[in-house]
Amino acid sequence: TTGTTVLAFDMGASSGRALIGQLQADANGDRKLEVSEIHRFPNHAIQVGNHLHWDILRLLHEMKKGIRLAFQNGYEPSAFGIDTWGVDFGLLDANGELLGNPYHYRDSQTDGLIEEVSGLIGQEALFKQSGLQFMPFNTLYQLYAMKKAASPKLDVAQTLLLTPDLLTYLLTGIKSCEFTMATTTQLFHPGTQSWNSELMDKLGIPSRLFLTPVQPGTIIGPLSDTVVDELGVSSMLAVAVGTHDTESAIAAVPAGDEPFAFLVCGTWSLLGTEMDGPLLSDDTLKLDFSNEGGVGGTYQLLKNIMGLWLLQECKREWDEQGNEIGFPELVRLAEQAEPFRSLVHPDDPRFFSPGGMANKIRAICEETNQPVPTSEGEIVRCILESLALRYRQALEQAERLTERTYGGLHMVGGGIQNRLLCEFTANAIGKPVWAGPIEASAIGNMLMQLVALGQCRDLREARKLVAASFPIDVYEPSYDAAGWSSAYGTFLGFGRV
Ligand code: LFR
Numbered sequence: 001t002t003g004t005t006v007l008a009f010d011m012g013a014s015s016g017r018a019l020i021g022q023l024q025a026d027a028n029g030d031r032k033l034e035v036s037e038i039h040r041f042p043n044h045a046i047q048v049g050n051h052l053h054w055d056i057l058r059l060l061h062e063m064k065k066g067i068r069l070a071f072q073n074g075y076e077p078s079a080f081g082i083d084t085w086g087v088d089f090g091l092l093d094a095n096g097e098l099l100g101n102p103y104h105y106r107d108s109q110t111d112g113l114i115e116e117v118s119g120l121i122g123q124e125a126l127f128k129q130s131g132l133q134f135m136p137f138n139t140l141y142q143l144y145a146m147k148k149a150a151s152p153k154l155d156v157a158q159t160l161l162l163t164p165d166l167l168t169y170l171l172t173g174i175k176s177c178e179f180t181m182a183t184t185t186q187l188f189h190p191g192t193q194s195w196n197s198e199l200m201d202k203l204g205i206p207s208r209l210f211l212t213p214v215q216p217g218t219i220i221g222p223l224s225d226t227v228v229d230e231l232g233v234s235s236m237l238a239v240a241v242g243t244h245d246t247e248s249a250i251a252a253v254p255a256g257d258e259p260f261a262f263l264v265c266g267t268w269s270l271l272g273t274e275m276d277g278p279l280l281s282d283d284t285l286k287l288d289f290s291n292e293g294g295v296g297g298t299y300q301l302l303k304n305i306m307g308l309w310l311l312q313e314c315k316r317e318w319d320e321q322g323n324e325i326g327f328p329e330l331v332r333l334a335e336q337a338e339p340f341r342s343l344v345h346p347d348d349p350r351f352f353s354p355g356g357m358a359n360k361i362r363a364i365c366e367e368t369n370q371p372v373p374t375s376e377g378e379i380v381r382c383i384l385e386s387l388a389l390r391y392r393q394a395l396e397q398a399e400r401l402t403e404r405t406y407g408g409l410h411m412v413g414g415g416i417q418n419r420l421l422c423e424f425t426a427n428a429i430g431k432p433v434w435a436g437p438i439e440a441s442a443i444g445n446m447l448m449q450l451v452a453l454g455q456c457r458d459l460r461e462a463r464k465l466v467a468a469s470f471p472i473d474v475y476e477p478s479y480d481a482a483g484w485s486s487a488y489g490t491f492l493g494f495g496r497v
Pocket of ligand 1: 012013084085086087088105244245246266267268270304
């Protein structure tokens with residue numbers, strides 16, 4: 001039996017993907033989601049003068065190619081959805097044209113602005129009206145940076161579209177704003193569930209730019225006629241999915257009805273737990289967790305951790321030096337390196353900006369009187385052990401905040417292909433890790449399309465579909481408990497929450 005077909009675009013900081021999802025039912029009526037990747041393309045940050053940008057038109061080009069390929073391969077998707085990283089945006093002028101190249105969230109324009117804005121508004125006040133961890137890249141600081149730079153773009157802009165909404169607009173001509181992305185801006189008020197125009201006024205950010213958010217699962221509208229003509233395909237409906245990739249990934253965690261802890265593992269690592277609403281307690285502020293809007297009326301209490309970015313950057317540097325080593329080989333070298341030789345706190349702010357990663361790691365090891373890692377294997381081992389210990393710290397913090405304990409950790413996303421990281425994590429937390437699915441963001445994206453199309457009732461039913469469709473790998477804690485717990489002691493000594 002042939003069922004519904006949907007197309008998901010999942011845009012990550014290092015690559016983008018187009019995947020087809022097909023909902024199939026067997027003779028007993030048991031349903032499964034089958035996923036196949038039809039297009040994958042790199043995504044590069046591009047430095048132009050003083051600013052770091054995304055190449056948004058290249059992404060649009062690759063997405064069009066993805067649509068064409070879908071039809072050429074004989075699929076007839078009824079809908080498509082787009083999810084991307086958080087916080088970034090484009091501005092449109094009164095004619096609906098894009099004003100300039102969107103900034104990359106790692107652009108240095110926001111350096112020092114957390115402190116400046118906290119000085120103006122008050123850290124606690126800012127937290128209570130946004131619920132977010134203080135991350136330098138939040139949309140709020142980006143817009144404040146433009147304001148401070150007297151950017152003429154801000155004056156002429158009519159509409160702000162967050163990246164997934166912008167890409168949807170470029171394919172449909174329809175402007176929209178999806179809720180989960182809106183909650184990454186630090187300008188959306190979790191109490192009033194609306195844009196915080198009072199805060200915008202105080203900071204000189206024009207509130208006219210913001211559209212009223214719609215919930216994930218809302219149908220936006222068809223591909224524009226020009227795109228349909230250009231590509232020679234039949235039309236399909238754009239759906240506002242959980243357009244923030246992290247939220248789509250969490251939607252695809254194959255959890256049941258019990259509270260659960262998750263780790264979305266990609267360029268970033270997002271560790272937390274699903275809630276019915278935001279937890280705006282003093283401890284949430286103290287431990288610097290985020291409350292991000294999720295799909296199906298959920299809120300996700302989570303910690304943003306620097307993640308595999310550390311490894312990606314080292315690899316990029318080594319590649320550029322002509323020392324090309326694939327990820328599997330790097331992981332193998334790490335496996336052979338000496339355990340617990342040196343550790344860093346992955347959220348040291350120095351790691352945030354691109355470049356010089358291996359040297360930053362070495363400098364921090366030296367500062368903290370540890371052996372300085374020299375070989376690739378030593379550096380990768382340091383990164384992976386440090387991440388696993390960071391996960392333990394964040395998991396314990398999440399347990400403290402929610403006064404719950406979790407029996408294990410669901411890991412999803414591309415990072416779980418790194419089996420050593422999954423093993424280390426199970427060992428560090430002393431609990432099982434349930435790893436899968438890998439393509440969680442794309443799958444979660446598809447799930448909300450199925451909800452929009454009436455093929456799936458809700459998030460609960462969607463998660464059952466994931467559990468029925470994709471295998472998971474179980475990692476039991478297995479190795480050197482004493483070593484891990486003493487390493488954790490060292491790690492906590494770094495004194496960073
Ligand atoms: C992960 C992610 C995180 C967000 C970061 C920057 O891909 O979306 O949730 O904090 O990227 O936008």
